[in-house]
Amino acid sequence: MTKVLIKGLGLIGSSLARAIRIQHPDVQILGDDLNSASLDYAMQNQVIDQVVAKWDQVAEMDVIILAGPVSQIIKDIQDLSHQSLKPGVLITDVGSTKQTVMKAAQAFKDQTVNFIGGHPMAGSHKTGVWAGRANLFENAFYFQIPLNAASAQQLTKLQDLLAATNAKWLQVTAPQHDKIVAQISHVPHVIASALVNQTEATFQGDPLGMRLAAGGFKSITRIASADPTMWSAILLNNPTMIKEQLHQFQAELTTVEKWIEQGDQAAIFDFFKQAKVSRDQLGPDKVGAVPGQYDLFVNIADQVGALADVTRRVSQAGLNLVNLHILEIREEIDGILQLTFSTANDREQARQVLRDYEIITKGE
Numbered sequence: 001m002t003k004v005l006i007k008g009l010g011l012i013g014s015s016l017a018r019a020i021r022i023q024h025p026d027v028q029i030l031g032d033d034l035n036s037a038s039l040d041y042a043m044q045n046q047v048i049d050q051v052v053a054k055w056d057q058v059a060e061m062d063v064i065i066l067a068g069p070v071s072q073i074i075k076d077i078q079d080l081s082h083q084s085l086k087p088g089v090l091i092t093d094v095g096s097t098k099q100t101v102m103k104a105a106q107a108f109k110d111q112t113v114n115f116i117g118g119h120p121m122a123g124s125h126k127t128g129v130w131a132g133r134a135n136l137f138e139n140a141f142y143f144q145i146p147l148n149a150a151s152a153q154q155l156t157k158l159q160d161l162l163a164a165t166n167a168k169w170l171q172v173t174a175p176q177h178d179k180i181v182a183q184i185s186h187v188p189h190v191i192a193s194a195l196v197n198q199t200e201a202t203f204q205g206d207p208l209g210m211r212l213a214a215g216g217f218k219s220i221t222r223i224a225s226a227d228p229t230m231w232s233a234i235l236l237n238n239p240t241m242i243k244e245q246l247h248q249f250q251a252e253l254t255t256v257e258k259w260i261e262q263g264d265q266a267a268i269f270d271f272f273k274q275a276k277v278s279r280d281q282l283g284p285d286k287v288g289a290v291p292g293q294y295d296l297f298v299n300i301a302d303q304v305g306a307l308a309d310v311t312r313r314v315s316q317a318g319l320n321l322v323n324l325h326i327l328e329i330r331e332e333i334d335g336i337l338q339l340t341f342s343t344a345n346d347r348e349q350a351r352q353v354l355r356d357y358e359i360i361t362k363g364e
Ligand SMILES: NC(=O)C1=CN([C@@H]2O[C@H](COP(=O)(O)OP(=O)(O)OC[C@H]3O[C@@H](n4cnc5c(N)ncnc54)[C@H](O)[C@@H]3O)[C@@H](O)[C@H]2O)C=CC1
Pocket: 007, 008, 009, 010, 011, 012, 013, 032, 033, 034, 035, 038, 067, 068, 069, 070, 072, 073, 094, 095, 096, 097, 119, 120, 121, 122, 123, 124, 125, 126, 127, 128, 129, 227, 230, 234
């Protein structure tokens, strides 16, 4: 029987465990976590089959998934390189940075260990085993970086183990990876957190300002609610790329400041126009959707009972809804509902029965 150890049963580790369970019910999943409440929950909800303490049964493992913060993943790799392991064991991680992880994994180069650096490009600001779900990575890119040619032979084995994630596999080099994620994930995170802190400081002694923060402010700063331990480790493991991109971002801000000072209306207009054109091309967030199917995005903000009303209308019309997802565009109010249908015709009929709701058509 295949045995998989997951070290770190948080949002990502437990989501992978749940996905493995779906596709491979015969695989035995063992879990380790610092937090005993996480382990209790994971056992009670059959996320794992057995709790292990650190490397207790590591010599019997066929696959080891390291899913703690990046700094912990690096320590785990160093530890593992001194353990007695099953020949041909497949070790992977889920860390958000890859250069320091792949460097640490060089420790395996003289062993019969297959190491594949991994990074699923989806997740949430929520943490812990409670927030995990099997379809967290559906339609999301999942980076894979094999340590060497032998590890590259195991890429499809790992893809098969995690097939129920429905992720889209992508192979890049570690520097390519870190450069991409610095700009699209790490720098935005710093900016979101800086904006929240600066806003808090601005409204010191004037709590009304903070209470009024809504809409755009909340959507651009949602990620600042993520775990500080995880994000400290990310910044310290991708320092060069993050510093470089932050530097360029600061230059952008200085330019805008200059245009405002000069009252340069044309430059300011072009700045917003260029950003709008580029952002519009991104379309709606399709992560979590079933690929190749037909999505309808319905704004249900502020409408009490709207979720039940929408699903009742769709089911009364006899339409086959294959997925329903609440996009957390706005906190505390309902947000945008993503309805996925299996045919274009069902989507058009749904558009009709929901015509008194605001339907977002961009990117369909
Ligand atoms: N949160 C996200 O959206 C994404 C996170 N990642 C990466 O995935 C990794 C895990 O992140 P999350 O699951 O979000 O965090 P999380 O905080 O939900 O889970 C991490 C888990 O690791 C456990 N842990 C920490 N140190 C440990 C140790 N020494 N031994 C055993 N368990 C330990 C914690 O108790 C916690 O349950 C991080 O490296 C992060 O960079 C990757 C993609 C998305």
